Amino acid sequence: MISTMKPQPEHVVCTDVFKIFKVADLEVVALRGLDLTLYQSEVLALVGASGSGKSTPLNILAGYDSPSAGQVTIAGRDLINMKSSEIEKFHR
Numbered sequence: 001m002i003s004t005m006k007p008q009p010e011h012v013v014c015t016d017v018f019k020i021f022k023v024a025d026l027e028v029v030a031l032r033g034l035d036l037t038l039y040q041s042e043v044l045a046l047v048g049a050s051g052s053g054k055s056t057p058l059n060i061l062a063g064y065d066s067p068s069a070g071q072v073t074i075a076g077r078d079l080i081n082m083k084s085s086e087i088e089k090f091h092r
């Protein structure tokens with residue numbers, strides 16, 4: 001079958017993202033190697049039990065938190081290496 005749909009560019013790309021919260025002597029691994037690709041106009045629902053790690057990736061994608069390891073790009077912008085002034089513009 002030949003598809004006539006135009007391929008959409010990759011919009012959100014997470015590669016091997018880890019998030020570890022340190023609380024006193026404890027380490028909570030909230031994300032363990034998240035790989036995620038979302039294309040423009042794609043809609044994704046995050047579903048899971050309380051504490052399974054839904055808000056954590058959303059906070060990272062919004063630029064409110066940074067991962068412990070891995071890469072995150074949105075519309076080709078490298079979220080990890082953004083300066084705080086660039087993150088401010090990104091929020092706007």
Ligand SMILES: Nc1ncnc2c1ncn2[C@@H]1O[C@H](COP(=O)(O)OP(=O)(O)OP(=O)(O)O)[C@@H](O)[C@H]1O
Pocket residue numbers: 021022023028029030048049050051052053054055056057
């Ligand atoms: N600031 C933090 N400090 C320490 N641990 C945290 C912090 N934020 C999240 N965690 C831990 O990381 C894990 C994932 O948390 P997250 O908030 O992403 O879950 P959630 O799926 O959004 O939960 P809920 O459905 O209750 O909103 C949980 O074990 C949580 O206790």
Ligand SMILES: [Mg+2]
Pocket residue numbers: 054055056
């Ligand atoms: Mg949550």
